[in-house]
Amino acid sequence: MDIKEIYSRFKASTGVTTDSRKIEKGQFFIGLKGDNFDGNAYALQALEAGAAYAMVNQDSTAAASGDSRLIVVENTLHALWALARYHRSMILVDGKPLTVIALTGTNGKTTTKELIREVLSTKYRVTATQGNLNNNIGVPLTLLSVNEQTQLAVVEMGASHPGDIRELVDIALPTYGLITNVGKAHLLGFGSFEGVKATKGELYDALHRTGDTAFVNVDNPHLVEMASLRADLNTVAYGLKAQGAKVLETSAEHPFLRIAVPEDLQGQPVRGTLLATEDLHHSAVGEGLENARIINTHLVGAYNADNVMAAIAVGQHFGVSLDEAVKAIEAYVPQNNRSQMTRTGRNTLIVDAYNANPTSMEAALANFAAIKAEAKMALLGDMLELGAESVAEHMKIVEKALESGLEELALVGEEFGKALWKLQANEDEFSVEAPLQIFIGDSLVWWFADSAQLAEFLQEDAPEGYVILVKGSRGIRMENVISVL
Numbered sequence: 001m002d003i004k005e006i007y008s009r010f011k012a013s014t015g016v017t018t019d020s021r022k023i024e025k026g027q028f029f030i031g032l033k034g035d036n037f038d039g040n041a042y043a044l045q046a047l048e049a050g051a052a053y054a055m056v057n058q059d060s061t062a063a064a065s066g067d068s069r070l071i072v073v074e075n076t077l078h079a080l081w082a083l084a085r086y087h088r089s090m091i092l093v094d095g096k097p098l099t100v101i102a103l104t105g106t107n108g109k110t111t112t113k114e115l116i117r118e119v120l121s122t123k124y125r126v127t128a129t130q131g132n133l134n135n136n137i138g139v140p141l142t143l144l145s146v147n148e149q150t151q152l153a154v155v156e157m158g159a160s161h162p163g164d165i166r167e168l169v170d171i172a173l174p175t176y177g178l179i180t181n182v183g184k185a186h187l188l189g190f191g192s193f194e195g196v197k198a199t200k201g202e203l204y205d206a207l208h209r210t211g212d213t214a215f216v217n218v219d220n221p222h223l224v225e226m227a228s229l230r231a232d233l234n235t236v237a238y239g240l241k242a243q244g245a246k247v248l249e250t251s252a253e254h255p256f257l258r259i260a261v262p263e264d265l266q267g268q269p270v271r272g273t274l275l276a277t278e279d280l281h282h283s284a285v286g287e288g289l290e291n292a293r294i295i296n297t298h299l300v301g302a303y304n305a306d307n308v309m310a311a312i313a314v315g316q317h318f319g320v321s322l323d324e325a326v327k328a329i330e331a332y333v334p335q336n337n338r339s340q341m342t343r344t345g346r347n348t349l350i351v352d353a354y355n356a357n358p359t360s361m362e363a364a365l366a367n368f369a370a371i372k373a374e375a376k377m378a379l380l381g382d383m384l385e386l387g388a389e390s391v392a393e394h395m396k397i398v399e400k401a402l403e404s405g406l407e408e409l410a411l412v413g414e415e416f417g418k419a420l421w422k423l424q425a426n427e428d429e430f431s432v433e434a435p436l437q438i439f440i441g442d443s444l445v446w447w448f449a450d451s452a453q454l455a456e457f458l459q460e461d462a463p464e465g466y467v468i469l470v471k472g473s474r475g476i477r478m479e480n481v482i483s484v485l
Contacts, residue, residue, distance in 0.1 A: 003086050006055070006071055010083060013052045016144045018137065023049035030076055031056045032137065043070065055079060077136070084140030085171050093151050100143075100172055101314065104157040104165055104203055105180030106196065107360040108307045109134065111299070111339060112180050113156045115311035118328040123320050124151040132354075134158035139168045152318070157203070160186040160385070162195060165202035177203045178215040178310060182222050183359025188387035201226045208233045215313055217306055218242045238313035240305055247302045248294070250371060255341055255348075257299045259308060260292035265322055295326050298333045300341045300350050302370070303363035346464040347485050348373075352471045353478035356383045358393045362400055364471050369404040373467040376406050379481055381451060381472020382413030394419035402443050407466075410446040412454050413476050417447050451480040459484045 010016070014026035020042035023029065029046035031039035031054060040060035047054050047069050055071040056062045063072045073079040091098040103113055110132045117128040127150040129142045134156040146153050157168045169177075182197050190196045207214050208230040216227045219239035227233055240247065243265055248258040297308060308329055315325040334340050340351045350371075352364055361383060368378065378401050386393050394415045401409050411420060417432065424438060434449035435457060448454040451472070458481055468485060472478035 001071055003082050006083055007086055009053050009071060016141060020046040023051050025050035026052045028052060029054040030080055032076055033057065080140050081171050084143040088143045088173055091146055098146065098153060100153045100155055100174045101176040102155050102157055102169060102172055102174035102203060103178040103180065104159060104200055106183035106185045106357065108180040109156050111304060111334065112307040112310050113154055115307055115329055115332060116314050117154050118332050119311045119315035119320055119325045120152055120318060122324040122328050125149050126152050126154060128154040129156040132156065136167060140171055143172060159199050160189040162190065162199050165199055169203060169206040174206065175212045177207050179203060179223055181220060183357060185357035186385050187389055188385040197222060197226060204230050204233060215310060236313060236317055238309050240309055245309060247305050257297045257301060257304050259295045259305055261295060263291055263293050293326060296330055300339045301364060301367040303367060304339055344485055348467045349482065349485055350469045351482060354474060356471050356473045358383060361397050361471060364469060365400050365404050368469045371467060375466045377408045377463060377466045378406055378469040379410045379454065379478065381476030381478045382415040384473040384475050390415050391418045391422060395423055398423060402440055406443055408444045410448065410454055412448050412451050412472060420447050451477050455481045455484050
């Protein structure tokens with residue numbers, strides 16, 4: 001069956017799903033096969049539950065049933081990609097092809113995507129990635145959720161191996177792109193920091209080939225270098241320093257990120273090699289705040305300032321006024337344990353436990369060090385997928401944490417255990433049973449095997465009066481400790 005025929009059946013359905021447990025009448029079910037599941041096995045069940053059509057692999061048991069509602073293809077994942085790409089190409093907005101804004105980066109992808117969506121939604125009907133569904137299944141599903149009412153699509157793209165972004169841009173065909181930053185993450189898959197830059201740079205490559213536009217944070221030397229390597233790449237430059245904005249100090253009265261920006265702030269289009277940051281300086285807000293607009297966010301951490309500036313730059317490029325952009329940003333409240341500050345009955349929590357890598361962990365600790373508080377505690381979980389560099393990177397984070405003025409530091413996971421033992425005993429062999437308690441300088445350091453063990457300890461210890469940073473990779477499940485704090 002060719003793509004046009006598959007597309008006609010998709011258009012006759014009420015939407016796509018890959019979960020046979022949540023079928024709604026008239027949907028188009030796609031049976032995907034993974035390492036631990038095979039959706040093809042549930043295709044007939046999906047049809048019985050009300051699906052209008054079901055797409056299955058040709059070698060599946062369902063394919064042999066002969067049901068006329070089955071769409072038989074060689075590979076359902078590849079067919080999903082082709083269907084999403086075709087649909088993206090067929091959608092017209094006022095007679096013109098759909099505008100797709102793609103964004104990727106090591107850190108801040110989802111927060112930046114959410115902020116961009118909120119800003120653009122003040123003027124347009126926007127379809128955006130739900131949550132962080134940013135892989136080779138989530139991206140095509142996002143595109144297939146676009147309809148004739150959509151005016152702009154914002155698509156988040158994640159990567160853990162070389163070629164991942166190239167694969168996703170070939171599906172999404174973006175007309176604009178933004179890389180939030182590049183840092184040390186998924187080194188097990190990328191091999192090195194240069195591998196990270198090359199893979200994220202595949203978004204710039206795609207825009208360079210098509211003559212489309214990248215939003216570039218020119219305060220970030222890595223992004224400037226990457227953009228400049230693509231001669232004549234169309235860019236819109238933004239950045240705190242470049243545009244004269246300034247992050248204001250936090251306090252007990254103002255614990256969230258606040259940014260002062262010029263009232264006449266504008267993004268600056270540049271073609272070809274990016275200019276030096278000082279050449280792009282727009283207004284010297286840092287030298288005097290009397291003519292500045294103050295943005296009061298609900299985000300925690302100065303590292304989110306770049307995400308805010310990105311959303312403003314994208315919004316202004318699409319005609320959203322600074323006033324409307326600021327209102328949208330100020331109304332946004334983060335969820336899913338991303339840059340959230342909450343006050344419990346006993347403590348103030350800074351929860352950034354959705355993911356972690358050396359770059360984001362260092363940024364979180366730097367922000368934590370700047371917070372003024374009588375007592376501070378950090379609860380840090382392992383950073384996963386760092387490969388051969390893992391122990392060395394975890395050692396750096398322990399040292400950085402101890403420089404943050406902490407009364408107590410709790411580390412969770414095998415990698416932090418190895419790093420702590422290497423720092424304390426200078427031994428590679430780690431065979432200590434958790435929990436482990438030691439003093440390093442004036443700081444009390446605990447190590448726990450997992451977050452459940454830490455939660456049990458905190459339940460009994462019942463800390464009170466602390467500002468507490470909670471951060472770790474998704475697989476460590478640091479959110480387990482929140483309820484006992």
